[in-house]
Amino acid sequence: MKIIINAANLHIGGGVQVASSFIFELSELLKSQRNTDDISVLCSEKVYQNLPLDFDKRVFTQFDILNTYGLGQPSVQVKDKFNGFDVCFTVFGPLYFTPKVKKHICGFAQAWIAYPDNVAYQKLPFKEWLKNKIKFNVQSLFFRRYDHLVVEQMHVKEALGKIGYADKNISVASNCVSAIYDDRNQWITLDFNVSQLTNDVVLGFIGRPYSHKNIRILNQVNEILVSKFQMNCDFIFTFTETEMQQCGFANKDNFYSVGEISTKQCPAFYDLLDALVFPSLLECFSASPIEAMKMNTTVIASNYPFVKEVCDDAAFYFDPLSADEIAIAIFNAFSNNELREEKKRLGSQLVNALPTAKDRAISYLNIIKGSL
Template sequence: MKVLMFGWEFPPHISGGLGTACYGLVKGMAHHNQDIIFVVPKLWGDEEPLADFVNASDVTIDYREKRFKKFWKNLTYLEVSSFLVPYLGPDEFKKYTDYAIHDRTDVDESVFSNKFEFSGKYGKDLMMEVSRYALVAAHIAKSKEHDIIHAHDWLSFPAGIAAKEISGKPLVAHVHATEFDRSGESVNQVVYDIERAGMHAADHIVAVSQLTKNIIIKKYGIPASKVTVLHNAVLDASIIKSSYKKKVPEKIVTFLGRITFQKGPEYFVEAAKKVIERDPNVRFVMAGNGDLLNRMIDRVAELRMGTKFHFTGFLKGDDVDHMYAISDVYVMPSVSEPFGISPLEAVRHNTPVIISKQSGVAEVLNNAIKVDFWDIDSTADAIFALLHYDGIAKMFKELGTEELKKLKWEHVAEKLVNVYQKTLSQKP
């Protein structure tokens, strides 16, 4: 089977969990000898050769073809005045300015038959790149032989729709997060409309959790029979024994992720205050960046715990591994987390985890302490217990290690192949 897959990023050049999930899935598909054509807006040249990569920036479009003129005429642009990543809170979305339908058939043809140079990033021209990516996708679908199309999240949904319209092949839409996860009920209407269009155009939908599937059914009007849940996994289930040692005597409790509404950083800060009141010999670390960072810094100052609370900024590579290695407890208090791979990575480092019940990973990680994101008292009690009762911490470490063995990307890929086969069999 030949799969034409559209993503927005691929390791090592990523901004979050979306690229990591794409990598794991492609690697798992290779384990099952699937032929993947993986398209991204921009390749950097150091991607692991797991698929037939296509750099959208290298594709030449001839707009004089009637079908491409139609796509160009109906592209929707959204002007973005700020940095944008796939998962954002409402504060960032408020910086969007305007969108309009552009009819570009009046542009001189000398502009056409050219390549688009995609940035591959999430800047102010993101929606123009999303639209142009769809145009390039139509050309790729016309020129590359394939059996099925797979598009990851809203950034790639227009590309998936365009590819389906050109080739007539079935489309699988993979939902890693929804606009309701990013923004609560204060959704950005344009992004929601793109998501909804992609889901309705798809022949089948893959959701990363039952939590996400429920949102898809309730908020996007999709029948349950059209959605399959495939939980994310870990690239390597083995336990990491790091030689990296912490340089402070206190216990360390860590939050690692985007500092946005979705991740619930304020609940981590408030729980930290309650723990420090009971035991001042604890340090808390918030690793990451996001639109709520300054607000969290201000709140830590207000609570007078600046000497016990540290902000690292965005971490990557070895720094992430070092952070997990020196942590005594990992906390993920997400308000709405479609899945959440980071707790699994913490378990790999033999670190006990506390996760919110409002997360997809709670569906597969049974041996973790689960709390409601808003219940800071329960979160503080759980942190205190894991720090002070060695037997409890040891139990969760051992049981979590066993659970990881079941969460492999090749298992997810096997289930995905079954989804492909079922989708193809239902296509008239």
């Protein structure tokens, strides 16, 4: 079987982490077992940069680093690299052109499509609402064309079924914590002066400040913590300077950013935190709460199924639409050390019971091989 793994379209966010983890785990599987398949990889520069130091690309038939972007059509030479395979597996789509392959399998992680009536839409200005509606309707047309979709949680498969996607053409492969969290030799330190942090409690968020992440509400949360609870906290993010300004964080003395970070720097980021605050309104799955628990960091998060189905009783929960509730959840978490430690213990147990990165790679490979 000739297989092409496509991660050339992934440049930011969790998709880069999943792709780099999968490609590495796949390379390890190919080293450890007799393989009769012809497996090639196309990956973006960002994905390549996030691969572990001991990654060996020689186990693949072909390994190319190239970048494809959005609706922009790649050159004929680039398109040719996708053609002639039995199966193309795009780790996360959509891919905006049609490779000449027998089967095209695509990872799906677009919650805006799975949940078209989500609360995040209600918070958008009309122009942005309209732009998103058009964008995700176009994306949905592409997703419906693939032979098979792979989602990260059962609730996403069920949601897609409700809007007309064929159930038999959707598989679930659970997300997980990257193997890098178990290998301290891979960790890279942050270029951040810790002495800037002057408060007893350090809260943080990892990722990009997309509108559905609901990050700007932390401006109000900070004010409530100070005025109502006399609780002074430092907040740390992984945003660019422009993003900090857009969120209204740039001029706040207790709001900091370490800048954009790589997968190898994520453990160091969680190590800075007393708690991850995760006020997202919409996800298919987010790895950050379970990554935080892996790093023994308290999780304070939205009381929505995409978090609670994974974190269960190991997190503190709030209504993400209420700054007061978020502040209360933070205050309660740090007012009860015994309960906070118990939740961290539960989180550690939960993470250890999850599928591993190797398990996920095996699941992907089984889906690919079972497609013909």
